[in-house]
Amino acid sequence: MVDVRYDIAFKLYPYEKVAAQEATAQRHPVVIVGGGPIGMACALDLGRKGTPVLVLDDHEGVGQGSRAICFAKRTLEIADRLGAGDAMVDKGVQWNVGKVFHGPDRVFEFNLQPEPGHKRPAFINLQQPYFEKFLVDAVRDAQAQGAPIEIRGQNAVTAMERHGDFVTLEIDTPDGPYTLEADWLVACDGARSPIRDMMGLSFDGRVFEDNFLIADVKMTADFPTERWFWFEPPFKDSGQSALLHKQPDDIWRIDFQLGWDIDREKELDPANVRARVDAMLGDGVDYELEWTSIYTFQCRRMKEFRHGNVIFAGDSAHQVSPFGARGANSGIQDTDNLAWKLDLVIKGLAPDSLLDSYSAERAHGADENILNSSRATDFLTPKSETSKIFRNAVLYLARQHAFARPLVNSGRLSVPCVYDDMPLNGVDAPGLPEGTRPGASCMDAPLDEGFLLDRLPGKFMIMAINTEAPKITEVDGVPVGTLSLRTESHDPTGALVKRYLGETEKALYLIRPDQHIAARWTRSTAQGVRAALLRAIGKGALQ
Structure with a gap:
């Protein structure tokens, strides 16, 4: 990569010598290697939940060059929950429409968000340095409110050693090396991950x-x-x-x-x-x-994203081609999936095995991204004359016929992964809309005041629509909130009915801290909800 010039590099966490560099190795609950968007989002999520976290980055802020620029609606919704969404959307260029051309001729156009009733647009374009800066700004705000997050710039990991229940890291700084220990290590150090190389792990594809x-x-x-x-x-x-x-x-x-x-x-x-x-x-x-x-173009991933107490996220775990904007967006979904699970495990509220579901769910997401990315690349670059004839025939038909347009692949743009058939999913009542089935991320909807996703913070929530919610405030120490909605008073546009009720009159949803749906019912008891939540934290069987 060659940088010609770029004016939006930010020195956000300049190097400062810390006392730990002169002391014996200090133990940290979580150390994140890599201060890019994935590492910073993970630190912000964990810190806001009260879990102490240390970020080590070999630079002092965001790098030069715009790199990732397309950030999807789901990423913006996650950023909202982390306190950075407004700044990103205010700075970013919003867009929903794409146009496809063949030679000088327009083939067709598409709208990624054709229906109203969402707080965020389908995409914004925003240079990665700005995206990272707004996350660091949110970290600073969280720190001011007591979140236990520390960032150390110009702290490069040069070696690591695993010791069963902890990891030792050798760190190089401008003032020389030092050593620290981590109960949990999260590697967010990019596609050329030094941590992955130090562990001798493959990156195949x-x-x-x-x-x-x-x-x-x-x-x-x-x-x-x-x-x-x-x-x-x-x-x-x-x-x-x-x-x-x-x-x-x-x-x-x-x-x-x-x-x-x-x-x-x-x-x-x-x-x-x-x-x-x-x-x-x-x-x-x-x-x-x-x-x-x-x-x-490269489409690769690790076989497993979790290796004991070392966990990989973002490009260190998987890599896809840029067309489709699936790299940074899927990495943010990684941290959204990981943070609440790691937080519960560290606090002793969930078994260690819950983290295996991170690898299962996000490897499923990576496979979906790799499949779409590979198909896009094959359509962009036909590997034979026959393939090229087929590709051009599809483009010709798409000018006049709608049936051919889904076959045109200029990069299937990022959408949130649905964790279908994953072990944490609970019961699903028949007759409710497919788009909000267990494993899916919640769809936004306008309420009488604000939007639905703003009412679903980073903890387990019971959402009761036109029905009474069981009176549950915790399950085995895991906090549970309740959101009770009546469509006649809370659903001014009908979007809530369309997206969460369909043809039914009432429903009860159990929603995970990452706003993915754990289970849903048209009628349920407190016992049923408790069982579904225990299953969602890796403690129970489907009932």
Whole structure:
């Protein structure tokens, strides 16, 4: 990767020497390696729950270059719960519409959020440095309110050793090395994870024989705020495909598909990058190159995301191609899944085996992302003449016929994973809407005041719609909240009925701390709800 220039690097946690560097190894309940968006979201979630956490990062803040830019609705909903959503949406460029072109012709357009009644848009475009900054800002706010979160910049992990129930880490700093211990280690240290390498763990999958050039350019342009994708674009030297969409601060992301056998140094020469951009934008467009890099599609994952008291999340556990915006978004879903489970285990409220469900559920999510990403890559880069004929026939049909449009794959955009058939799921009453079945994340809905997801904090919740909720405030020490709603007074648009009742008149939902649905009933008893919650924390069988 070559950085041309980028102005939004933030030094958020400058190096400071700590007393631990002069003392014997101190033990920490949780150490997170990696201060990127995944590590910081995990620390923020754990710290807000009261679990002490230490973040070690080998830098002093976010890096240069925009890298990830598309953040999905589910990620924004998680950020809302963590206290960072408003800042992200206020800064980000909101979009719902995408357009697909073949050569000079528009094939069709799509709307990722065609129905109203959601607090957040389908996507925002926001440079990763801003996304990380807003998470760190939320960490600072949480620290001010007493959350036990510590961040140490320029603390690079150089070695680790496992000792059964704890891990020893060797840390290098500008003032020399020191040692610390961790009961739990969460590796959020990226696709080239040093922790994974230190443990000798495999990272298996598929590397696609293609390269893509990213060019972030600063310009004032009247293009609409949409995702534009071209197959076989008409502009000169643009490769087999191209992508254009807008970021904040008049920055535009352009991707060019270059092929496999390329001279990377030549392609990254600013003069050659400019030649491609000029051909795309046309004569006379004034712009500046902000950042360029070349990447190769890779779809890989670890076999297991949990290895005893070492847990992997984000790109250290799985990697997908950027088309579809599944990398950072799936990593945030990893931490959303992990934090509440690790918190309960550390507090002695759930068995250690609950963390095995993290690996099972998020490996399921990674497989879904890898499948979609691989299919997108195969559609973008047909591997035979027959495949190319099929691809182009689909594009031709899609111009006039709606049935062909789902076959067009310019990157299936990130949606939350549904944990179907996973061990923590409880009972499911027949007749309720499929979209809110056990394993699915809750759909938002406007209420008489605010939105539904804002009423579902990071703990177990009983949501009773048009029925009485069992009077339960805790189960085996696990706190439980209650949200009682009546559609005649709380559902001004009918979205709550559509998304949670369907044709039924009442329902009871048990919702996990990560806002995924654990179980649901049209009628239930306190005993049934307790049994479902015990199952959701790894203590009980389906009843």
